[in-house]
Amino acid sequence: MQWVSHDVLIIGAGLAGMRAALELPAHLDVGVLSKVHPVRSHSGAAQGGINAALREEDSWEDHAFDTVKGSDYLGDQDAIETMCKEAPSDIRQMEQWGVIFSRADDQRIAQRPFGGAGYPRTCYAADRTGHALLHAMYERVLKRNTTVYSEWFLTSVIVEEGQCVGITALNMSTGELFGCRAKAVIMATGGYGRVYLTSSNGLVNTGDGMAAAYRAGAPLMDMEFVQFHPTTLKSNGVLITEGSRGEGGTLINARGDRFMSTYAPNALELASRDVVSRAEQTEINEGRGVDGCVLLDLRHLGRDKIMERLPQIRDLAIKFAGTDPIEVPIPVRPGAHYSMGGIQSNLDGITPVPGLYAAGECSCVSVHGANRLGGNSLLETIVFGRRTGAAAGQFVLDRAMPNPGNHHLDEQHHKIAALMDTNEGDRAGALRQELGTIMNQSVGVFRTQDNLTEAVAQAEVIHTRAQKLWVMDKSRVFNTDLTEALEFQSIVDLARTIAAGALAREECRGAHFREDHPGRDDDNWMKHTIANHSEAGPVLTDHPVTFTRFEPQERTY
Numbered sequence: 190m191q192w193v194s195h196d197v198l199i200i201g202a203g204l205a206g207m208r209a210a211l212e213l214p215a216h217l218d219v220g221v222l223s224k225v226h227p228v229r230s231h232s233g234a235a236q237g238g239i240n241a242a243l244r245e246e247d248s249w250e251d252h253a254f255d256t257v258k259g260s261d262y263l264g265d266q267d268a269i270e271t272m273c274k275e276a277p278s279d280i281r282q283m284e285q286w287g288v289i290f291s292r293a294d295d296q297r298i299a300q301r302p303f304g305g306a307g308y309p310r311t312c313y314a315a316d317r318t319g320h321a322l323l324h325a326m327y328e329r330v331l332k333r334n335t336t337v338y339s340e341w342f343l344t345s346v347i348v349e350e351g352q353c354v355g356i357t358a359l360n361m362s363t364g365e366l367f368g369c370r371a372k373a374v375i376m377a378t379g380g381y382g383r384v385y386l387t388s389s390n391g392l393v394n395t396g397d398g399m400a401a402a403y404r405a406g407a408p409l410m411d412m413e414f415v416q417f418h419p420t421t422l423k424s425n426g427v428l429i430t431e432g433s434r435g436e437g438g439t440l441i442n443a444r445g446d447r448f449m450s451t452y453a454p455n456a457l458e459l460a461s462r463d464v465v466s467r468a469e470q471t472e473i474n475e476g477r478g479v480d481g482c483v484l485l486d487l488r489h490l491g492r493d494k495i496m497e498r499l500p501q502i503r504d505l506a507i508k509f510a511g512t513d514p515i516e517v518p519i520p521v522r523p524g525a526h527y528s529m530g531g532i533q534s535n536l537d538g539i540t541p542v543p544g545l546y547a548a549g550e551c552s553c554v555s556v557h558g559a560n561r562l563g564g565n566s567l568l569e570t571i572v573f574g575r576r577t578g579a580a581a582g583q584f585v586l587d588r589a590m591p592n593p594g595n596h597h598l599d600e601q602h603h604k605i606a607a608l609m610d611t612n613e614g615d616r617a618g619a620l621r622q623e624l625g626t627i628m629n630q631s632v633g634v635f636r637t638q639d640n641l642t643e644a645v646a647q648a649e650v651i652h653t654r655a656q657k658l659w660v661m662d663k664s665r666v667f668n669t670d671l672t673e674a675l676e677f678q679s680i681v682d683l684a685r686t687i688a689a690g691a692l693a694r695e696e697c698r699g700a701h702f703r704e705d706h707p708g709r710d711d712d713n714w715m716k717h718t719i720a721n722h723s724e725a726g727p728v729l730t731d732h733p734v735t736f737t738r739f740e741p742q743e744r745t746y
């Protein structure tokens with residue numbers, strides 16, 4: 190049996206995981222495990238920027254208010270206050286660590302307007318902000334004495350007597366299974382956008398860490414809240430940053446009307462994402478779209494501004510939509526983008542399972558509530574990655590190295606053998622297509638009881654089929670056929686929690702829009718949804734929302 194040990198093991202080498210690693214004291218033995226090379230984590234795809242109230246005219250309180258309002262009052266206000274208060278010093282630290290932020294004319298860090306924000310507070314590195322942050326972070330992780338397991342695939346979280354004591358993982362380059370003992374495990378495995386057929390997310394975003402934690406007994410919170418980004422390309426879901434609207438881009442329909450004036454007369458294209466996505470979908474559904482899309486017009490920004498501030502966007506539009514935005518508007522539509530829900534965790538990443546921590550998009554602290562503001566997610570990874578690293582560092586100080594039993598590895602061996610030893614069953618790719626289509630159609634921007642009931646039933650059937658998948662490739666080295674099967678098992682577990690939460694929540698709040706239950710229902714639904722795992726499917730309970738200073742109001746833009 191193969192076992193390795195670390196004081197702290199971090200699963201995920203995106204911004205949250207690496208920021209946590211850097212906060213752990215130097216004397217601790219730290220491992221970071223990632224199914225892709227660290228700089229290929231989805232954080233590197235972030236374009237538009239990261240929020241912080243840096244200027245005298247702005248304040249963390251205003252940032253907190255915008256975030257609470259954006260969350261449709263479901264975000265926990267203590268967590269939001271902490272994030273917004275700590276944001277400016279974190280941004281300055283990132284700058285000192287070598288992140289090359291774009292500069293304003295006065296040579297201070299430039300900031301652009303973003304959706305749902307009352308002040309232009311989104312710092313950026315052109316339209317490659319995540320790339321700049323991720324590389325700076327990785328350089329520092331290399332300097333810290335950290336063991337990086339690159340291209341290792343988490344297969345399970347080990348919990349014994351209610352405590353997290355390690356994980357199991359597959360070394361993708363050899364096909365061998367390993368166990369890792371750890372005094373603390375930090376889950377930083379990112380989002381689950383690939384539960385949907387069309388998504389702005391990288392192919393790796395299949396929510397494995399959330400699913401593994403859930404199966405091991407960690408509750409998932411607010412899973413029904415899935416953000417649809419208003420500007421993704423029709424061909425492949427690739428994102429066109431909100432920064433393009435922040436820089437002045439407009440949305441027009443087939444008649445050339447700037448339709449956002451009907452839906453958000455003040456904020457227009459810079460209303461929050463749920464509002465803009467619903468507006469676009471309404472235009473498309475009512476026949477004012479263009480081939481299933483609306484148009485993002487950047488032409489009036491002019492060549493120079495596009496080349497300076499949005500060079501990657503131009504490149505993506507030319508390559509994947511065949512349109513040069515300097516001359517022609519880009520066809521865009523809403524696409525699954527961000528997981529507001531995740532592993533229930535507190536301000537220090539502590540989950541209800543002692544020894545298990547969570548940070549970044551896989552966690553639900555909750556700073557985004559029912560709808561995340563653009564630029565707040567990169568911020569969340571840095572602020573809560575740091576705080577989680579600090580808390581886990583404290584936790585392991587007086588904790589002995591646990592010694593999980595070999596049967597955990599045996600179970601995983603059997604699970605993988607069951608997939609490898611059969612030549613029948615569904616192919617993971619085909620089932621993924623089937624489930625993704627259901628999620629797009631029935632658990633998308635607009636939802637109804639009938640559609641959701643059907644989606645829950647279909648997801649259950651697919652879950653049963655997914656227990657027996659046909660892996661055609663029987664080799665051991667880089668068997669992506671096998672890892673795709675394992676990823677699909679994560680996807681289907683999460684799809685069930687998303688659909689069940691969406692069916693249960695009979696109101697409209699943020700990104701969750703029930704056509705059959707118009708309006709927000711604070712009397713009955715001002716609460717978080719909790720999903721606990723059972724063999725029969727998710728068991729739902731709820732959890733109170735934390736209020737500090739902002740009373741719920743009607744949300745208009």
Ligand SMILES: Cc1cc2nc3c(=O)[nH]c(=O)nc-3n(C[C@H](O)[C@H](O)[C@H](O)COP(=O)(O)OP(=O)(O)OC[C@H]3O[C@@H](n4cnc5c(N)ncnc54)[C@H](O)[C@@H]3O)c2cc1C
Pocket residue numbers: 200201202203204205206222223224225226227230231232233234235236237238239318319341342343344377378379380389390391393394396397398428430526527548549550551563564565566567568570
């Ligand atoms: C196209 C795009 C643009 C975005 N732009 C912005 C933006 O401008 N501003 C903003 O605030 N937010 C943006 N976001 C959101 C933001 O980028 C993410 O929420 C954030 O970067 C997530 O960081 P993370 O560290 O939590 O996870 P990730 O960066 O996604 O990293 C997850 C890590 O987990 C690892 N992992 C996952 N599963 C396994 C497994 N089974 N075994 C081992 N390792 C595993 C992966 O290898 C990876 O290292 C954007 C998102 C997308 C998709």
